[in-house]
Amino acid sequence: MNEPHVLKNSVDRSAFYKELDALNLAPLWEVLKGLVPADPRPTAAPYAWQWTTVRPQLLAAGGSISAEEAERRVLVLENPKLRGKSQITDTLYAGLQLILPGEVAPAHRHTQSALRFVLEGSGGYTAVAGERTTMHRGDLILTPFWTWHDHGHDGTGPVIWMDCLDVPLVGFLKTGFREEHAEAAQGTSRPEGYSQAMYGSGLLPVGQSFGSLTSPVFNYPYSRTREALHRLARTKEIDPHLGICLRYVNPANGDWVMPTLGPIMRLLPKGFSTSMYRSTDSAVFVLVEGEATIEVEGATPVKLKENDVFAMPGWCAYRLHASTGECVFFSFSDRPVHEKLGLFREERR
Ligand code: 1HN
Numbered sequence: 001m002n003e004p005h006v007l008k009n010s011v012d013r014s015a016f017y018k019e020l021d022a023l024n025l026a027p028l029w030e031v032l033k034g035l036v037p038a039d040p041r042p043t044a045a046p047y048a049w050q051w052t053t054v055r056p057q058l059l060a061a062g063g064s065i066s067a068e069e070a071e072r073r074v075l076v077l078e079n080p081k082l083r084g085k086s087q088i089t090d091t092l093y094a095g096l097q098l099i100l101p102g103e104v105a106p107a108h109r110h111t112q113s114a115l116r117f118v119l120e121g122s123g124g125y126t127a128v129a130g131e132r133t134t135m136h137r138g139d140l141i142l143t144p145f146w147t148w149h150d151h152g153h154d155g156t157g158p159v160i161w162m163d164c165l166d167v168p169l170v171g172f173l174k175t176g177f178r179e180e181h182a183e184a185a186q187g188t189s190r191p192e193g194y195s196q197a198m199y200g201s202g203l204l205p206v207g208q209s210f211g212s213l214t215s216p217v218f219n220y221p222y223s224r225t226r227e228a229l230h231r232l233a234r235t236k237e238i239d240p241h242l243g244i245c246l247r248y249v250n251p252a253n254g255d256w257v258m259p260t261l262g263p264i265m266r267l268l269p270k271g272f273s274t275s276m277y278r279s280t281d282s283a284v285f286v287l288v289e290g291e292a293t294i295e296v297e298g299a300t301p302v303k304l305k306e307n308d309v310f311a312m313p314g315w316c317a318y319r320l321h322a323s324t325g326e327c328v329f330f331s332f333s334d335r336p337v338h339e340k341l342g343l344f345r346e347e348r349r
Contacts, residue, residue: 042313051307089282093167107150107181123155138222144214290327
């Protein structure tokens with residue numbers, strides 16, 4: 001048998017720790033529980049931005065800087081617990097972008113993936129990888145990583161959308177690359193509607209194989225999404241925790257539309273309250289139609305109106321309630337990453 005181990009100076013370790021510190025060494029036992037917590041502890045707080053407050057500031061930005069000078073005229077939605085970091089949650093970026101008639105936001109590409117959710121206006125367009133698409137309220141437009149993209153506006157009145165990016169995640173991985181296009185507006189090689197017809201109509205071209213990471217469709221028009229949700233609302237099959245909740249799909253493989261961002265659209269019938277739910281992914285909600293409340297466990301319920309934005313940190317329990325008529329929520333989250341890494345968990349109460 002070995003002799004029991006005797007500690008020499010267990011009471012005052014500070015001199016020892018100083019010695020370690022000078023050698024860029026640190027004792028794990030002082031930080032172990034913090035490194036490996038019992039459950040997720042997001043830094044971000046749940047938080048709502050009201051459209052009626054933010055929209056005038058965005059229009060003021062329109063009077064203060066051109067889209068060309070700004071490159072992207074965006075007000076970043078910064079989580080109050082993560083100020084100065086351009087993060088709406090611990091892993092997600094979101095901002096509201098304004099483009100005015102005649103402006104061009106010049107073409108570039110980067111390894112960050114982006115979704116755009118259109119909030120207001122018509123006549124705006126985004127060109128992605130050689131094809132242009134016109135934006136309408138409620139449309140979801142993808143700019144997959146490393147695809148050239150520029151925005152413009154041939155119509156009248158302001159066009160506003162929410163940019164949703166995986167900037168914090170790509171920053172953490174230190175995998176950011178970016179390039180400017182030689183031309184402000186990239187040329188197009190396919191007519192508008194080409195991708196929709198070829199890949200987004202319940203059909204796929206015979207004999208073509210697909211890279212699996214991003215959807216070949218890049219505009220998911222709200223007219224179609226809305227039609228689907230409202231048709232399903234006439235049935236009684238409603239998930240008690242999620243409502244009528246559909247994810248946008250890559251038609252080539254049934255997966256999420258992008259590897260890092262998972263967009264979702266859901267309808268809650270009039271008066272419907274979801275049961276308390278939480279999941280590891282952090283999410284950003286936008287109320288698209290109706291009036292709703294979001295109740296985060298332990299906090300006062302927050303009332304939302306159309307185009308209000310809500311940041312939901314991961315592992316926060318919440319319920320959604322359709323206050324007056326039925327309501328429609330858009331949301332996006334980092335769930336595809338959690339799923340691919342085997343980290344996704346949810347709790348239904
Ligand atoms: C970006 O490329 C756009 O293309 C918008 O409209 C917002 C925020 C961070 C990094 C890249 C755009 C962005 C962005």
